[in-house]
Amino acid sequence: MHLNRLTCHELVEMIKAQTVTAEEVVEHVFRRIDEVESKINAFISTFKEDALEKAREIDRKIRRGESVGLLAGIPVAVKDNICTRGKLTTCGSKMLSNYIPPYSATVVEKIEAAGGIIIGKTNMDEFAMGNSTETSFFGCTRNPWDLTRVPGGSSGGSAAALTSDETVLALGSDTGGSIRCPASFCSVVGLKPTYGLVSRYGLVAYANSLEQIGPMAKDVLDCAMLLTAIAGHDPRDSTSAPRSPYDYTSAINGDIKNVKVGVPREFFAAGLDERVEKSVLSAVSILEDLGATCGETSISYLEYVVPTYYLIAMSEASSNLARFDGLRYGFTAKCDGDWNEVFSATRSEGFGEEVKRRILLGTFALSAGYYDKYYLKALKVRTLIKREFEKALAKFDVLVAPTMPILPFKIGEIIEDPLTMYMMDIDTVPVNLAGVPSISVPCGFVDGLPVGLQVIGGFFGEEKILKVAYAFQEHTKFNLKKPEI
């Protein structure tokens, strides 16, 4: 039996029942990593010895009859922009290629408290800026469904590790689609929580006002389990919502009778790959077959979401990434000049092209004389978009849409064309601008390549989107299909 292929909910039962040990599960995962990692490149670093030690500790606790947490003995891969105390956290950048944080992110502490075992840090677009994982300083991650194609991004390493069974659970972060895009391209489940549901403490900021850490998993139930472990108020994050712990698996029962599903027509406009459109529309009829009431609705201003998103994200990024100057941590360029020259040399050599592009554009947008024209205007449009979602979600329980307008593309195919790259975020970024939750769930294959269905909910409506996604998954079973690697 390949334990690494099982889901979290299956494995936790087995580990607790002592049918298998956590140590065996971790061993299986690392055997698989040794087997396929050279092809996939999902990880930037792995912690085999530490993971095995922690697994044995869980096993001892279980043997002694002590209580263990929700994720007892379960391997979790963590995106490399989430701080792990004493363990390399690079953000996929040369700038932090030697950075070992002195503290752990709140979500990492929560996972460990729940008995989860951090097995390694996953590859990503540099500082989460990208949707293909191609901008990583550590090389591109490959899509397990087709090794010549991108896994999506920026949490491409986490998604690919799940698809190739190199982990059981994974954490991603989503600023403009970075969980949902790779979940869609790799045929796994990924959830972007409501802004404020999951603590951002320890997430290396790209665009603070847009991003959330979220769970990625092989099925919806696992996704709900990991969300249960990481959600909740954190006094260390002022933007964290004052919500008490909640068991997100409790609402999952497969029954979606009379759930009102809205289909916003703007998400099916020009630019959408016809094959993707067909998959998503057939998903809508499946939901109807399952008893949901589906109806057309509208989200206006969708044509403005990409520029709005990029103005806000780049502006915030230009400030967030200013701290990387080589003075206190991270990469420092060899340079004999004064502090100004050392800062410049460090930043010129330490950042990749896409990161520099976004810092420059963000710096420009915030400059005197442009602030009102760009940043402030973007904030206004953001408010309008938020209202659009509030309006639509007052009529419907959830909205469904394609996660990505296209299928996974070839490595190197679009990377030289930033505008085309940015336009691919059109279906994911509105959700971040509005701050609402959204899940991407596998909804079929076109020519062997995965398609993802996005289910969007109202504020703190995670329960509803998990419920709809689960019903769809249980009926379609696309999650069970695995690639040959």
Add this chain to the structure above:
Amino acid sequence: MPIERSEELGVKIGLEVHVQLTALKTKLFCSCSANYRGMPPNTLTCPICLGHPGTLPVLNRKAVEHAMMVALALNSSISPQMFFFRKNYFYVDLPKNFQISQYDKAGGAPLSTGGWVEFSVNGERKKVRIRRIQLEEDPARLTYPGTITSAPYTLVDFNRAGVALLEIVTEPDMETPEEAYFFLQKLRSILEHLGVSSENMQGSMRCDANISIMGGARVEIKNISSFRDVRRALQYEIMRQKQLLRRGGVTKQETRHWDEDRQITVSLRVKETESDYRYFPEPDLVPVKIPEEWVSKVASQMPELPDARKERFISDYGIPEYDAIVLTSSKKIADFFEECCKLYSNPKKIANWIMSDLLRNINETGMDVTEMSITAEQFIEMIKMIDEGLISGKIAKRVLRESIRTGRPPRIVVEDEGLLKISDENVISKLADEVFREFPKAVEDARRDRKAVNFLVGQVMKKTRGRADPDVTNKVILSKLEENRAIPSRS
């Protein structure tokens, strides 16, 4: 016509005062200790105040309350909702290369806007308007081996990074360096009375000054570390600009650095190259709501402020308004005065001694009142020694000066230097005999003319360095003149 008086020059001075909220135990956005003075460098730091990636600020609510107290004391109106903004610029003392601060434009609202401070300058009332008060984080402390311009390297101490700082900005309402000086003194007294910032801490209050002359360009002077230097820097700058204008020059909008060692200002940068700070709302902090109830709660806990205390001094101690103003210009002096009044029943006498001798001596030594070590008990002990005839008033002045310079209590100074008054007739008689021998001519004169007696008394005083009791001495000399009448003088 020579340009002499500053009113004729149209001098406009505005100040930007940075005040550390030193009464807080922790920094503004993390739980590191804010009490960094005397601590080894870089020991009071954490991932947050070092700007490590992934860390987030959490606002110290106590800092908001202390800031609110200052706003209330300066009659400034507190924003019902305030925002933090990022001020972006690269510098080695900024761990994140941006400072979390506040902003009054781009939809921002600082802690408070408006307000005024009223104070007196050489007996005249003056009112300076406050533009805004904002809360921000202090950058790290830089130290340069040698001077700022010649140092081969810079050392950065992050212990100070993140300490809560208030920026108080005035309108350009001051017309002389004197006014700026007295404004700062009043502000300091208010802050001390509030108990939010202790001035006996080096660098807890820093000041930048803006000055323009005759409607010319605004020049900003940075790095002024003491009140005295604010006055000096402004005096220097007025002189410099005046000379420049006389020679037909034009003032540039620029930032100048106060060079404390050379006591001059030097140009740092002209406006054209000044940074664009790219302010935008801090996305990691939520807007801070300051409801009316919070404001009234803080207002109800406000301690007595200098103006109220001044009024109380006038009514409770019956001292003149001028005295009350001087005594309340510093919390330490006001407290000292009240301590003294508990120990001694003549407030006016205490006030006189404090104002004419204690404060004058402190000023002359270049010391700050907060550094004064004499206690009320010691001070009153000295006044009582005068009352009891143990020392003369003249000696007391000397004792006080010595006490302030050396830190030794007055009684110890009196004892160490043998300054107790001499009232013993035998001792004075012996000294008088010496004087009679030394100045036979004067003795002759004194016998004829009583007015010449004073010379002989003076000589006895001289021999005792002022310690001889003047009444006793007078009496002894007069009786000697009588009894010596029969004895022929030696020739």
